Amino acid sequence: MKPFLLAKLISLLTLLCFGFVLFQTPWPFTLILSIFFSLLFSFLNCWLVPGGFAWSKSNHHRFPKLRGPMGWPVLGAIPEMAGPLAHRKLADLAASFGSKRLMALSLGFTRVVISSHPETAKEILGGSSFTDRPIKDSARLLMFERAIGFAPAGAYWRHLRRIAAVHMFSPRRIASLEVLRQRVAYEMLARVGVEMGERGFVGLRGILQKGSLTNVLESVFGTRLGLEKEAGQRLGEMVNEGYELISKFNLEDYFPLRFLDFFGVKRKCHRLAAKVKSAVGQIVKERKTSLVGGECYNNFMSGDDHEINDYLSALLALPKEDQLSDSDMVAILWELIFRGTDTVAILLEWIMARMVLHQDIQTKVQQEIDTCIGGNRHVRDSDIPNLPYLQAVVKEVLRLHPPGPLLSWARLAVHDVHMEKVFIPAGTTAMVNMWAITHDASIWKDPWAFKPERFIEEEVTIMGSDLRLAPFGSGRRVCPGKALGLATVHLWLARLLRQYRWLPAQPVDLSERLRLSMEMKKPLACHAVCRLNNATP
Numbered sequence: 001m002k003p004f005l006l007a008k009l010i011s012l013l014t015l016l017c018f019g020f021v022l023f024q025t026p027w028p029f030t031l032i033l034s035i036f037f038s039l040l041f042s043f044l045n046c047w048l049v050p051g052g053f054a055w056s057k058s059n060h061h062r063f064p065k066l067r068g069p070m071g072w073p074v075l076g077a078i079p080e081m082a083g084p085l086a087h088r089k090l091a092d093l094a095a096s097f098g099s100k101r102l103m104a105l106s107l108g109f110t111r112v113v114i115s116s117h118p119e120t121a122k123e124i125l126g127g128s129s130f131t132d133r134p135i136k137d138s139a140r141l142l143m144f145e146r147a148i149g150f151a152p153a154g155a156y157w158r159h160l161r162r163i164a165a166v167h168m169f170s171p172r173r174i175a176s177l178e179v180l181r182q183r184v185a186y187e188m189l190a191r192v193g194v195e196m197g198e199r200g201f202v203g204l205r206g207i208l209q210k211g212s213l214t215n216v217l218e219s220v221f222g223t224r225l226g227l228e229k230e231a232g233q234r235l236g237e238m239v240n241e242g243y244e245l246i247s248k249f250n251l252e253d254y255f256p257l258r259f260l261d262f263f264g265v266k267r268k269c270h271r272l273a274a275k276v277k278s279a280v281g282q283i284v285k286e287r288k289t290s291l292v293g294g295e296c297y298n299n300f301m302s303g304d305d306h307e308i309n310d311y312l313s314a315l316l317a318l319p320k321e322d323q324l325s326d327s328d329m330v331a332i333l334w335e336l337i338f339r340g341t342d343t344v345a346i347l348l349e350w351i352m353a354r355m356v357l358h359q360d361i362q363t364k365v366q367q368e369i370d371t372c373i374g375g376n377r378h379v380r381d382s383d384i385p386n387l388p389y390l391q392a393v394v395k396e397v398l399r400l401h402p403p404g405p406l407l408s409w410a411r412l413a414v415h416d417v418h419m420e421k422v423f424i425p426a427g428t429t430a431m432v433n434m435w436a437i438t439h440d441a442s443i444w445k446d447p448w449a450f451k452p453e454r455f456i457e458e459e460v461t462i463m464g465s466d467l468r469l470a471p472f473g474s475g476r477r478v479c480p481g482k483a484l485g486l487a488t489v490h491l492w493l494a495r496l497l498r499q500y501r502w503l504p505a506q507p508v509d510l511s512e513r514l515r516l517s518m519e520m521k522k523p524l525a526c527h528a529v530c531r532l533n534n535a536t537p
Ligand code: HEM
Pocket: 125, 148, 149, 150, 161, 335, 336, 337, 339, 340, 341, 343, 344, 347, 403, 404, 407, 408, 409, 410, 471, 472, 473, 474, 475, 476, 477, 478, 479, 480, 481, 482, 484, 485, 486
C-alpha cells in the first residue's frame, strides 16, 4: 500500500477514535479532546498529501497531483536530503513512487520538485521558468547573491554572464592560461615524486587540491598571488572555511526561522565574509593603484603580458559602461575561486581512482598518449583533440561520479508553471537528479559498468545539449567555467598518466560523500612508478 494511503487510513482511524472517546467522557474533557483531535486531524490532513507538508496548499484541485513521498511530519524529506548519499536516496524514492519524470517532496516548508528524467530535466534547466536559484542563508551572507551563481536572473546577472563569456572564459583567455596550467602540472608531478620518496605512497587528494587552488588563485589574481605568498595561503584557508559553512545542512533554511542561528553558521558566515571583503578588497585596491598607466591595460587587452593576464585585470579593463563596483568585483572573484577549486580536484581524484582500479584502461590511455605525442615531450592543450580515448575516460567518470549529482545548486520557479500536466506554483524549488539519470538502465546500457568505449561508439556531448549526461547543467544557467574546467582536467590527467604508472597502495574504495560536491569518502592512496624521464616542454 502507498505510504500516504496508509497515512490517510491512520487519519480516518483517529477520527473514529475521536467519535468513540466523545461518547465516553464528561464535557470538559470532551472540549479539550475535541480541540486536540481537530488539531491532530488538520495536521494529518496537511501532512498526508503526496509530496508532504509543503504541498498541502498547492496541489491545485483542477490539475492532477504530483506523486511523491509525504516524508516525516514537519521535516518532510530533510532527513534523506541531509545525508551524504541524498542523490541515491532520491533516486530510490523516485523509482519506488514511479515518478522519475517529476516527483514532489517537502523540505520543511519548502516545496520541491525533482526530475530524474532527461526530458523533464531539459524543461527545468533549458526553459525560462526556473531561471532563479533558491539561496541559502550561508550563500547570501557569503556574498554569492552578488556573484553569477546566485544573482537573481535579471539584468545584473545577464551582465555578469556576458562579462564571463566574453572576458573570462573565452577560448582565447583559456588558451592564454595554458602556461599556468602547465606550470602547476609540473609542480604536482614533482610533488608526487617527493611523496613517493618520503612516504612510499602518494595521497593524491592533497596534491590535487593544492594544485587546483594555486591554478585558480593565479588565474584570478595573476602570478603575483600564488599559494606560497601569505595572502594566497589566507585565501586558501578562507575557501576551506566557506566550503564547510556552505556544505552544512541548516534547518533554518527550510522553515520561517531565519532569525535563528541554531548552529552559529550565520555568525561564522558574517565573520568570514568580513575577512574575504578585507583580503580580496585589499588586492583589488592595490591592483587598481598599480594599473594606473594605460600601458598595462593595453598589454592586457592585447594579451601580451602574462603577468596581468588574469580575471581581476579582465574586470578592471572593462569598458566604462560595463564596469562593476569594487564590492561586486570582490563577490565575483571570490565565487570564481570558490567554484573553480573543488570541482576540478574532486573530479580528477575520481578519474585517478578509476585508473588505478582498471589497469587495462590505464594502459590503453597511456598507449594513446604515447602514440599521439611521441618522443619525450609533454602533453599540450593542442594534443587533447587527438586523444579521444582519454576524453572518453573523463566522460565516463563524469557519468558514474558526477561532481554535482544534484547539479550542486537548485533552480527556483520564477512564475507558475505547468509541467507534466501538473500545476507547479512560483517559488517552487526544482532539482535535477543527474546521478539518477546517468545510472538509469533504461537510458544507459550496463549503467554500473565502467566502459569508456561507450563514448567511442556513440558521440555524446557533455556540454548541456544532451540531458542524458549534463554534468555542467544546461540552459541559461549552465556552468560558465565548463570549458576551462575540462581543459584543466584533460591536460592534468594526460600529464599524470604520461609521467607515471599508477598502482593501488591499498584497495580503492569508491564510497561517496555528498557535500557541496560529491567526493570520494576515503582519499585515494596509490603508488606512482615513473615511466618517463626528462620530458621536455
Ligand atoms: C569539473 C568542473 C565543473 C563542474 C562539474 C561544474 C558543474 C556546475 C554545475 C552542475 C552548475 C549548475 C548549472 C545549472 O544550474 O544548470 C555550475 C554552475 C556554475 N559554475 Fe561550474 N562546474 C565546474 C567548474 C567550474 C569552474 C572551473 C568555474 C569557474 C572558475 C565554475 C563556475 C560556475 C559558476 C559561476 C556557476 C553558476 C552559473 C549561474 O548560475 O549562472 N564552474 N557548475
